[in-house]
Structures are given as C-alpha cells and as structure tokens.
Amino acid sequence: MRLLTAALAASLIIAAPTSIAQQRLSIATGGTGGVYYPYGGGLAELINKHLEGYSAVAEVTGASVENMGLIYRGDSDFALVLADTAYQAYKGEGAFEGRQVEATRALGSIYPNAVQIVTMADSDITSLADLKGKRVSVGAPGSGTELNAKAVLNANDLTYDDMETLRLNFNETADALRDGDIDAGFWSVGPPTSSILNLAATRDIRLLGLSDEEIAKAKEAEPVFAAYELKKGLYEGMEEPVQTISIPNVLVVNADLPDDLAYDVTKVLFEKTDELIAIHPAANDTTVEFSLDSTPVPLHPGAIRYYEETGAEIPDKLRP
Numbered sequence: 361m362r363l364l365t366a367a368l369a370a371s372l373i374i375a376a377p378t379s380i381a382q383q384r385l386s387i388a389t390g391g392t393g394g395v396y397y398p399y400g401g402g403l404a405e406l407i408n409k410h411l412e413g414y415s416a417v418a419e420v421t422g423a424s425v426e427n428m429g430l431i432y433r434g435d436s437d438f439a440l441v442l443a444d445t446a447y448q449a450y451k452g453e454g455a456f457e458g459r460q461v462e463a464t465r466a467l468g469s470i471y472p473n474a475v476q477i478v479t480m481a482d483s484d485i486t487s488l489a490d491l492k493g494k495r496v497s498v499g500a501p502g503s504g505t506e507l508n509a510k511a512v513l514n515a516n517d518l519t520y521d522d523m524e525t526l527r528l529n530f531n532e533t534a535d536a537l538r539d540g541d542i543d544a545g546f547w548s549v550g551p552p553t554s555s556i557l558n559l560a561a562t563r564d565i566r567l568l569g570l571s572d573e574e575i576a577k578a579k580e581a582e583p584v585f586a587a588y589e590l591k592k593g594l595y596e597g598m599e600e601p602v603q604t605i606s607i608p609n610v611l612v613v614n615a616d617l618p619d620d621l622a623y624d625v626t627k628v629l630f631e632k633t634d635e636l637i638a639i640h641p642a643a644n645d646t647t648v649e650f651s652l653d654s655t656p657v658p659l660h661p662g663a664i665r666y667y668e669e670t671g672a673e674i675p676d677k678l679r680p
Contacts, residue, residue: 382415388430388439390423391500393530393555394547395642396440396609399470402639403438403611403629410628414621422529424504425455431614432461438625442473442504442548443584443608444511447656455507463615465660465680467626468651468667471642472606474551474588475508479544480537481564481597488512488574492522497536497545500529505548508582508607515581516574530555538563548607550642552594560595567595569602578605584656608654615660615680622662630666648672 387404390396400418407416419436421427427439428449445455452460479485485494491513498520499505506527513519528536533545534555547553559565567590570578579585588606592598611629613622629636629646636643648670658680659667667674 383413385414385416385438386430386436387416387418388421388427388436389418390421390427390440390503391529391531392420393534394423394553395471395473395550395640396423398554398640399550399636399642400438400440402636402643403625405639406628406632406635407625409635410632411624422500422502424502425507426502428456428461428464428612431464431612434614434616437613437617438467439612440470441610441612442507443469443610443654443656444582445504445507446610446612447584450657464657465613465615465617465622465663466655466657466678467611467613467622467629467660467663468648469608469610469654469656470629470651471550471645472586472588472608472650472654473504473508473548474590474606475512475570475604476547476549476551476553476556476590477544477568477604478533478537478547478556478559479566479568481566483543483566485544485568486566488516488518488568488570491544492518494543495524495526495541497526497528497533497542499527499533499546499548501527503529503548504607505530505546508548509546511582511585512570512574512578512605515577534559537565544568550609550640551590552641556595560597564597565595567598567602567604570604572603575603575605582607584608608650608656610655610657612657613660617660617662619660619662619665622660623665624662626660626663626666630670652678 389400404416
C-alpha cells in the first residue's frame, strides 16, 4: 500500500513528533465546503495525537466516487464515501459497472448525510417537480451528491434532460445561487454544512422538502436511503422542519490495509469521538451502534477485532 506524502492544507496537517520515524497516511475527503474535509481533518488529528509512529493528512478530493478510485489504486489509505457509492463499488454496479472494487472494506459507518435541496426564498420552486426547466447544480463530478441527486430525480420521473444541470462543488453551488446563476442546488452532506450556513447568513433561502411518496420512490430505487428530518432552525431563517432522505457515510479502506492499523484507527475513532464532536457536530452520530446498523460493505478484519472487543454483535453480512 502506497502512503501519500503530498503537501495538503496546512490547517489540517498536525506536526508529527520528530523523535520517531513517521509513516504518512492519506485520508481522502471531499471539498472544503462540506463535512468530509473537516471530519477527515479531525480523524487525521486523532491519528497524529494518539497513534505513535503515524502522521495523517486530509486530502481535498471530488468526494465519494473519486475516493473509491483512490482506495482501489492505493493512492489513499482511508476514504470517506457515501454508502451507495461504497456498495456499488464493492458489487461492480451503477457507476462502477465494469470496474468493480472487490477489495472494498469498511472500518464502519460514521454519520448520515442528508440530501439538501436549496433554492432562494423568493423562488417559484417549492417542490421537486418544480425543478423541471430550471438551472440546477447536481454536485461536483465524481461526487456522491451527484449520484444521490440523480437517484432522487430519476426515482421521481425527472431526468437531466428535464433541466439545465451544472456539476458544481458545494462552495460553487452556494456562490452560483447567491449570484443568481442557478435556480437550485443539491447537497448530500452532514447537516449543518458551512457552505449553506454561509449562504443563509447573507441571503434568504428555502430548503425543499420531499413528500412521503417521493421518499418512498427514492428508497425503492436506493435501499440505503432512509427518511430524515432537517430540524427547524438548522439554517438561518429555517422556521419549520424539512423532510428529506439520508444516507450513511462510510470510512472505507482497501482489504490490504494492515490489520493492526485498521484496529488502531477504528479504536481511536470510536473511543475519542468527543474530540471529533468538538470539530464538527456530525460526529455525534459516530457510534458503534450506528456503524453496525448502517455499514453496507464487509468490515476489515482489524475493525471486526475492535467491535468484538466492545461486545457488539456483528451481522454476518459484514464479515468478509
């Protein structure tokens, strides 16, 4: 397994002790406007602080789909990936048809993403169907957001041909909404996320809710989807809760990651969660229970060793 040595964002690179040789670990995340980047930076900090002999860095990427390629090629050691992307890669389906990543293994699911569809408060868009004929950002190329957006739209009889689609990252989507260059945008990210928070602080926004029927159709198309409520007050001006769907995020590795390293990282992830919560509230959902209920691909043997030590019951489907 190749360990990256590329220089990354200084704010997330924690200086390693000079008294011992450090192995550099790469954590593939996403864009800076989402949750993957700060969460991955927090995980890097945990590794640097608590695992002697390792120095970790969080890498900005195009998110889920790109991250699976980085794991497959050994260009990253750990990656944050949406559950449907991880499952498709493991099975060689969907976006990974003909390029299966059979060596996909998980350390666990860490928190849920919520599909968040944002438009401006004075827009005439009040429902999913109203996106027809509009300019819509569906997420960065190679991102889980785009996979989720396409799944939600297609399940509800909408396609890219019904609208003008742009493939923008989170910050670009927020800027384009603010500037009037698009009418609506998709985020699939742990709420709250900085790019929407910043947009809501300067413009009046509306989050589109999904109906029970739209959620049911999406769940039928993608079984890893679950109903989710965005809480009142999540973003400035959000006076009512909004119903949408969620999908777990998975910490993915290659099967050839050393067992001891997989065990150590899994242990620090679940036993130092309070330090992650201080970095981003999404880590409030980083629990053994959520992980074992939500992980869609087999666990790495090193992770299994940690879960067994906690006394948790591991589903047969999660054993490789």
